[in-house]
Amino acid sequence: DQQVKQNSPSLSVQEGRISILNCDYTNSMFDYFLWYKKYPAEGPTFLISISSIKDKNEDGRFTVFLNKSAKHLSLHIVPSQPGDSAVYFCAAGLGQGAQKLVFGQGTRLTINP
Amino acid sequence: DTGVSQDPRHKITKRGQNVTFRCDPISEHNRLYWYRQTLGQGPEFLTYFQNEAQLEKSRLLSNRFSAERPKGSFSTLEIQRTEQGDSAMYLCASSFSGFGYTFGSGTRLTVV
Numbered sequence: 266d267q268q269v270k271q272n273s274p275s276l277s278v279q280e281g282r283i284s285i286l287n288c289d290y291t292n293s294m295f296d297y298f299l300w301y302k303k304y305p306a307e308g309p310t311f312l313i314s315i316s317s318i319k320d321k322n323e324d325g326r327f328t329v330f331l332n333k334s335a336k337h338l339s340l341h342i343v344p345s346q347p348g349d350s351a352v353y354f355c356a357a358g359l360g361q362g363a364q365k366l367v368f369g370q371g372t373r374l375t376i377n378p
Numbered sequence: 379d380t381g382v383s384q385d386p387r388h389k390i391t392k393r394g395q396n397v398t399f400r401c402d403p404i405s406e407h408n409r410l411y412w413y414r415q416t417l418g419q420g421p422e423f424l425t426y427f428q429n430e431a432q433l434e435k436s437r438l439l440s441n442r443f444s445a446e447r448p449k450g451s452f453s454t455l456e457i458q459r460t461e462q463g464d465s466a467m468y469l470c471a472s473s474f475s476g477f478g479y480t481f482g483s484g485t486r487l488t489v490v
Contacts, residue, residue, distance in 0.1 A: 269420075299479075308382070308469055308481030309421065354420045363476050364434060365411065368420030 268292045271369035284342040286372050288355035295357035300340045303352045345376045382482035390488045398456045399485045403472030410453050413469040460489045
């Protein structure tokens, strides 16, 4: 039972353009969502999060949008830079102090010069 | 404090052998988590500790797996009688009561 799904295994975007990564979830009890970035041979690093009481959270070039009715969240990166090339995971939890997170399968983002 | 440390980074073992991994969390973090990641998948929750107490274990954690966190500091994850299906990246993370979840670089296990 995949409670958090990232349906695009890979995405290729030109440098300077917008990257949009999508994530769907099935458990309506989730109320805290996060995006992580992972480079090869490293652990995931936290990027940005959003609570279910909000529909948007912005941090520099990164914006996360949450659509609770559709159980969908997206990560926008603008402008995309070559250093953004990595695997991106969305994750969901119950509460901001969640005991555990449920992760999607990941989307490999490649930024082309 | 340089973050969450995991040792070893890589481990190759023969099927049937026992292996043990170590995780040193960020010192002020009271929660410690173990996740497993296989190729093409996201990390999957295995277990977590609050201080020295193991509060939740996933059904993924068979009876061949055991985790400890003596004195609420570092943690060990032991896999007994390893099987080829145990080959994965084992990730440790720590947080202060669920906030600021920080992952280590992981231990990659290969069972041959």
